[in-house]
Amino acid sequence: MTLLFFCKKIYRCSMRTLLSTLHLYKQSNGGDQVTSQPFDLMNDYDVIIVGAGGAGLSAAITAKDSGAHPVIFEKMPTVRGNTIKSSAGMNASETKFQKKQGINDSNGRFYEETLAGGNGSNDSELLRYFVEHSADAINWLDSLDISLSNLTTTGGMSLKRTHRPSDGSAIGGYLVKGLKKNVEKRDIPVVVNADVKNLVIENGVIGGVRVVIEDGRERVIKAKTVIVTTGGFGSNRSMLSEVSPGLDRFITTNDEGSMGEGIHMIQDVGGAVRDLNHVQVHPTVHQESGFLMTEAIRGEGAILISASGCRFVNELDRRDVVSKAIMDTSEEFSFLVFDANVKTRVPAIGFYQSKGMVYESQTISELSKVLNIDCSVFNNTLNKWNQAVKSKTDIEFHRSTGMDHRLSRAPFFAIKVAPGVHHTMGGVIINTKAEVQSSKGVSIKGLYAAGETVGGLHGENRIGGNAIAETVVFGRQAGKQAAMFIRASQTAHNLPQK
Numbered sequence: 492m493t494l495l496f497f498c499k500k501i502y503r504c505s506m507r508t509l510l511s512t513l514h515l516y517k518q519s520n521g522g523d524q525v526t527s528q529p530f531d532l533m534n535d536y537d538v539i540i541v542g543a544g545g546a547g548l549s550a551a552i553t554a555k556d557s558g559a560h561p562v563i564f565e566k567m568p569t570v571r572g573n574t575i576k577s578s579a580g581m582n583a584s585e586t587k588f589q590k591k592q593g594i595n596d597s598n599g600r601f602y603e604e605t606l607a608g609g610n611g612s613n614d615s616e617l618l619r620y621f622v623e624h625s626a627d628a629i630n631w632l633d634s635l636d637i638s639l640s641n642l643t644t645t646g647g648m649s650l651k652r653t654h655r656p657s658d659g660s661a662i663g664g665y666l667v668k669g670l671k672k673n674v675e676k677r678d679i680p681v682v683v684n685a686d687v688k689n690l691v692i693e694n695g696v697i698g699g700v701r702v703v704i705e706d707g708r709e710r711v712i713k714a715k716t717v718i719v720t721t722g723g724f725g726s727n728r729s730m731l732s733e734v735s736p737g738l739d740r741f742i743t744t745n746d747e748g749s750m751g752e753g754i755h756m757i758q759d760v761g762g763a764v765r766d767l768n769h770v771q772v773h774p775t776v777h778q779e780s781g782f783l784m785t786e787a788i789r790g791e792g793a794i795l796i797s798a799s800g801c802r803f804v805n806e807l808d809r810r811d812v813v814s815k816a817i818m819d820t821s822e823e824f825s826f827l828v829f830d831a832n833v834k835t836r837v838p839a840i841g842f843y844q845s846k847g848m849v850y851e852s853q854t855i856s857e858l859s860k861v862l863n864i865d866c867s868v869f870n871n872t873l874n875k876w877n878q879a880v881k882s883k884t885d886i887e888f889h890r891s892t893g894m895d896h897r898l899s900r901a902p903f904f905a906i907k908v909a910p911g912v913h914h915t916m917g918g919v920i921i922n923t924k925a926e927v928q929s930s931k932g933v934s935i936k937g938l939y940a941a942g943e944t945v946g947g948l949h950g951e952n953r954i955g956g957n958a959i960a961e962t963v964v965f966g967r968q969a970g971k972q973a974a975m976f977i978r979a980s981q982t983a984h985n986l987p988q989k
């Protein structure tokens with residue numbers, strides 16, 4: 492017994508020494524600053540989380556708070572993912588912030604509008620779970636000091652249910668910073684430059700991952716559970732054109748890390764996928780930079796005009812409808828037009844201005860010259876729009892949201908936009924416990940997925956604001972279920988709990 496104890500101790504010490512000489516670093520953030528601290532990687536964890544976006548960070552916090560010991564592997568040098576780019580906000584229904592502002596929403600209405608947005612092809616069970624846990628997700632973030640109290644609208648939603656930071660700024664940076672702070676507070680290691688290559692599966696149960704870390708060597712790290720939160724594949728050109736030929740003509744808004752690796756890893760261990768051909772093309776992308784012009788600009792009152800100066804669509808219709816309408820104009824681009832008041836209500840515009848993407852003029856006549864549009868046509872378009880706002884009736888295109896304010900205060904602004912690849916709605920199949928489903932329709936034990944890696948929630952078309960909500964709702968669920976799975980296995984094996 493004693494000999495065995497010492498052998499185990501020597502083995503653990505030597506493994507620890509070996510691994511600590513690998514000069515691994517975990518990421519830590521003091522405010523916005525990213526610093527690195529030396530960190531000893533263990534060779535066995537309760538939970539390995541692959542990918543440090545909104546879903547991964549939410550899963551890690553919840554797993555830890557549920558009594559498990561997680562580690563996060565992130566292949567990029569910093570924590571960001573597509574999550575940091577998100578702008579408009581996070582959708583949720585029946586929230587305390589909606590109630591405070593007198594917005595009479597319901598989970599049923601949120602369900603129906605999301606289902607209509609996805610052409611009825613959404614996974615109804617995931618969608619039901621999603622809407623019913625959306626308000627709780629907002630409360631959970633609030634409890635982590637991530638307060639999303641300001642409300643706006645996105646395309647396809649009939650009322651204000653898109654939650655964003657109190658000053659109306661873009662959600663991404665604020666959310667990632669807040670989640671990172673909470674990850675750090677709980678001392679959860681985030682190993683950056685850790686590129687996970689495969690999942691390890693033993694007798695049908697997840698056993699860990701094969702990962703390349705900094706020194707370029709591949710090693711296997713064991714885990715009782717693995718949560719895959721690697722995001723979508725909006726930056727993988729060949730995968731995009733494989734699933735939907737022709738998409739490679741569009742620019743992408745996605746982060747370079749969005750390569751779809753998690754989907755392939757899960758397929759390799761027998762996981763099922765759906766809807767990979769459902770790729771969202773967003774209508775308002777600045778083509779020279781690939782920056783998405785947040786939907787909140789339209790939600791706060793901007794209109795879209797063609798190169799000839801006329802409106803041509805309900806600007807807050809679904810993204811697929813608006814994108815198609817732009818591609819159907821003869822020039823295949825559009826100008827997003829707004830006034831000084833919209834700019835005040837959408838602080839992200841200041842950032843776009845600092846990057847030189849925004850045309851600005853003191854008068855409509857000056858702006859029409861800059862855009863090379865007939866001034867009388869432009870004036871006529873604005874007058875008609877302001878009349879529609881006043882009467883709350885858009886006879887031409889039946890817009891009914893983002894019509895609270897006229898476009899009338901100088902200076903006036905325009906941003907030239909066209910569609911770009913934005914979101915991959917397809918992905919791996921999970922159940923409402925975030926358990927990955929095999930192609931035979933059973934859960935793969937110990938394997939979970941959440942966020943953009945997953946398919947089904949959005950159906951054929953994602954509603955703006957629903958993806959961030961998805962990462963938080965199902966990231967939390969994956970973290971909680973992984974911790975429960977570990978507890979149940981420990982009880983089954985009668986092992987002492989950690």
Ligand SMILES: Cc1cc2nc3c(=O)[nH]c(=O)nc-3n(C[C@H](O)[C@H](O)[C@H](O)COP(=O)(O)OP(=O)(O)OC[C@H]3O[C@@H](n4cnc5c(N)ncnc54)[C@H](O)[C@@H]3O)c2cc1C
Binds near residue numbers: 542545565573579958
């Ligand atoms: C410009 C833009 C604006 C958006 N605005 C909104 C919005 O306002 N509201 C909304 O609801 N949605 C928005 N979205 C969509 C939303 O941001 C994403 O769907 C969501 O953030 C995805 O989160 P995630 O955690 O699933 O993935 P990500 O945030 O993409 O994180 C995945 C992480 O996994 C890492 N990773 C990938 N492969 C590996 C690997 N093999 N090993 C280790 N790590 C790996 C990646 O590097 C990445 O850090 C926007 C998207 C973009 C691009």
